[in-house]
Amino acid sequence: MSPAQRPEVVVITGASSGIGRETARAYAHRGARLVLASRSRAALETVAGECRALGARTLVVPTDVSRETEVEALAAAAVAQYGRIDVWVGNAGVFAYGSFEELPAGVFRQVVETNLMGQIHGARAALPYFRRQGKGALVLVGSLYSRVGSPAVSPYVTGKFGLLGFAECLRQELRGSGIRVRIVLPATIDTPIYGHAANVTGRRVRPLPPTAAPARVARAIVRSPGRRRFAAPVGRMQMWVIPVHDLAPGLYDRIASVLMHRVELHGAGPVTLGTVLEPSGAADQTTGGWRSNGLRLLLGGAVAATLAALVAARHR
Template sequence: MTSRAAPVVVITGASSGIGRETARRYARRGARLVLASRSRSALETVAAECRELGAQVSAVPTDVTREGDVRALAACAAAEFGRIDVWVGNAGVFSYGAFERTPERVFRQVIETNLMGQVHGARAVLPYFRRQGSGTLVLVGSLYSRVSSRDISPYITSKWGLLGFAEVLRQELRGERGIRVRIILPATVDTPIYQHAANFTGRRVHPLPPASSPARVARAIIKAPRRRRFATSVGQAQRSVIPLHRAAPPVYDVVTSAAKSTLELRDADAELTDGTVFEPPAEASPTTGGWRSPGQRMLFAAVVLAAVSGLTAWSQRKPSD
């Protein structure tokens, strides 16, 4: 691939997890990369990795909650490489805790990062796409864009809002044949986001098993601009709960609450923390969080079995006279 043909790809949240893995994979394909995250030192680590893989890379420290930062990111990409072909909106933060125990400032910051950060990205890049007559906006949502769970209200709110925002953009851009909007909906992914999460539960956080690898999500992101499909799910096992959420909300609530108490929140000795909601890690974080294990699928299978049993019992109830 010649440098002239190589796509220009902007990736926010590029210093760890899904973003870091996506940057590496695009680098191997010869893409010209513009990488963004809050920490300059973390960003430079990932940029150096991508350069070693043969990519041209520009690193632009960016706080996606600041619209000016995001507009500057788009301007830097266009100035450096002359265009923007793909914008990957991936920056995100997480918070655990009941709604009334979650500080207002944390709730707001999760929304500002996960939802408004994507809005800022769309506002910044769409004018470039229009001038070019082409470009793909790839938004990283979540399974939690379609279902809910207790104790993560700001994250759920941001991801439901993001899916709605993406659908509106899809509708408004239907007449723009060269401009596409795609959303990726991963279930649990083995990244450091759980170690980085704010936590107001007093219990230790574990992701709901089974966890997909960041590589699977990165592959979906890279394929998204070439697909006709608007939304791509990653993690089919957990996606199976969507019909339960729609068909039997009371059963869904019982099953997911039990899973939260037994699988996700354990050991009542965790300190209360803001995590990285306001301040990024000083150094680049790994792509994975070390959460995958052979026992995870067995645990999830037990949860699914309980859900099926509960749904069967619920559906067979006779209405009272």
């Protein structure tokens, strides 16, 4: 088999649920050789079974991406098994809700360690193999929060802002090397991450509508290495906030505060550390159940009413 015909070797971190699980399935459909990583072996084995049923050879490597030695071992295991790495998908991420002053320092640090340093560890582990091969693709999963901020999610925003800057620097340094750097920027995606989040607000959490299907992000990830575009947004309906953020920051701040405190946070809920410090152990579905028609109408109506009230208040 010629090099052009060889199946891709793809490493996916955060592969046990949500976007990572959907991306593993997408690559399995393409016949890729997969290396799946997350903190839970049991969860990974579930996803690996799905991929093998689709005909993909699959290696499971339990990995905490916040620990650099484990990420180095992940890359080494991929090369030992398949001889190379063609695509590294940095997708592992955790979430936390609460004001900066309320969130425990350890939770804040772990969110940043996972969402930013975990991606940096992945790049540092993959690049020597890419250099040796003379090619490779590093696909990083950022967020709309790589471009804008929001109250009550400061560690997540900190990590995602830093990730976009890191990716831009790396792209510039690797020009002409044959190594491609791409970043995917999802808006609100229907995944279990909201249910897994640490939450010290004392209120329940729901994602800001409209939520996009994780399969859309998976398609963007799979396509991104072959495209010239550096950053690929997913969920364009929410991207309207970027020009508002850039051109009218005061208005954006009011909108972000109202949407967080009146739509995303609602009712009374338990204080929890979620899966930030420890994995859940079992594989979760790719979706979080946030796209049911009734719920979408309810949340969409809540957003519309909130924005209308904000506009009315400004006029008064």
